[in-house]
Amino acid sequence: MLNQTSTGSAPAYGVHQIAHDPATRADRATAVAFDNLSMTYPDGTEALQDITLTIREGEFVSFIGPSGCGKSTLARIASGLLQHTGGTVRIDREHLAFVFQEATLLPWRKTLQNVELMMELRGVRASERRRKALEQMEAVGLKGFEDRFPRALSGGMKMRASLARSLTLDPTVFLFDEPFGALDEITRERLIEDLSALHREKGFTGFFITHSIPEAVYLSDRVVVMSARPGRIHAEFEVNLPSPRTHAMRFEAPFTEGCALVSESLQATMHDTGED
Ligand code: ADP
Numbered sequence: 001m002l003n004q005t006s007t008g009s010a011p012a013y014g015v016h017q018i019a020h021d022p023a024t025r026a027d028r029a030t031a032v033a034f035d036n037l038s039m040t041y042p043d044g045t046e047a048l049q050d051i052t053l054t055i056r057e058g059e060f061v062s063f064i065g066p067s068g069c070g071k072s073t074l075a076r077i078a079s080g081l082l083q084h085t086g087g088t089v090r091i092d093r094e095h096l097a098f099v100f101q102e103a104t105l106l107p108w109r110k111t112l113q114n115v116e117l118m119m120e121l122r123g124v125r126a127s128e129r130r131r132k133a134l135e136q137m138e139a140v141g142l143k144g145f146e147d148r149f150p151r152a153l154s155g156g157m158k159m160r161a162s163l164a165r166s167l168t169l170d171p172t173v174f175l176f177d178e179p180f181g182a183l184d185e186i187t188r189e190r191l192i193e194d195l196s197a198l199h200r201e202k203g204f205t206g207f208f209i210t211h212s213i214p215e216a217v218y219l220s221d222r223v224v225v226m227s228a229r230p231g232r233i234h235a236e237f238e239v240n241l242p243s244p245r246t247h248a249m250r251f252e253a254p255f256t257e258g259c260a261l262v263s264e265s266l267q268a269t270m271h272d273t274g275e276d
């Protein structure tokens with residue numbers, strides 16, 4: 001069983017499938033709301049169909065689904081980079097950050113200057129820029145690397161610099177599109193643990209796309225499994241694990257069984273459509 005109810009009043013830790021019913025969450029402060037959202041590209045490709053989903057302020061939600069099911073499309077619509085073709089999306093974009101798989105640092109700028117870039121574009125004055133960039137570099141564990149050029153940073157450090165640069169915007173909503181997909185496993189695990197701590201500390205709303213089930217479960221309050229294209233919501237899981245999460249937790253039954261549950265759901269949606 002997924003529920004660990006060893007002592008009478010202990011919470012039932014684990015991962016549980018929940019009904020897909022956005023109305024039940026309407027009472028809480030809403031950060032992102034998709035209502036019957038659909039997206040058909042100009043060439044006729046139907047990428048998303050009837051996405052209705054509400055994300056609460058401060059909630060961390062992961063999206064997982066077959067390749068090409070529309071995850072990136074959904075994130076790009078949320079960010080305003082892409083205009084959807086049906087339904088509505090509500091989100092405060094003033095304090096929004098978006099991190100992609102590629103760290104997209106400018107090679108001719110030192111790391112600190114890269115971290116300052118967003119603020120520079122927004123006209124933040126130099127002393128304030130410097131102060132905030134240093135603060136966020138420290139927050140992501142890059143203190144001491146300010147003067148390095150991107151080529152002298154490891155993949156994980158580049159991603160940390162990219163995170164720091166986004167954090168300088170004080171995002172209330174943070175979108176991630178497979179940010180750790182290109183990194184080796186050890187680096188990824190450390191980044192996940194650090195991102196989890198950052199989320200706890202800063203309290204932003206997280207919209208996180210990943211191919212990794214353990215990554216999704218570790219980071220999230222909720223995991224959304226999407227079906228193959230056109231992307232729909234196949235299933236939702238509530239993750240109820242102690243906070244802060246710990247490395248050791250990943251090897252314990254509520255976590256591993258939760259991963260198995262999400263995996264089964266993902267397998268089911270892939271079998272539905274004959275994709276692998
Ligand atoms: P995911 O991120 O889940 O892998 P995407 O959102 O990138 O999926 O893509 C969803 C579907 O839309 C895919 O079939 C993809 O080929 C298609 N697609 C993405 N961008 C475009 C575009 N600009 N024009 C037409 N089709 C697109």
Ligand code: MG
Nearest residue numbers: 071072073177
């Ligand atoms: Mg994608």
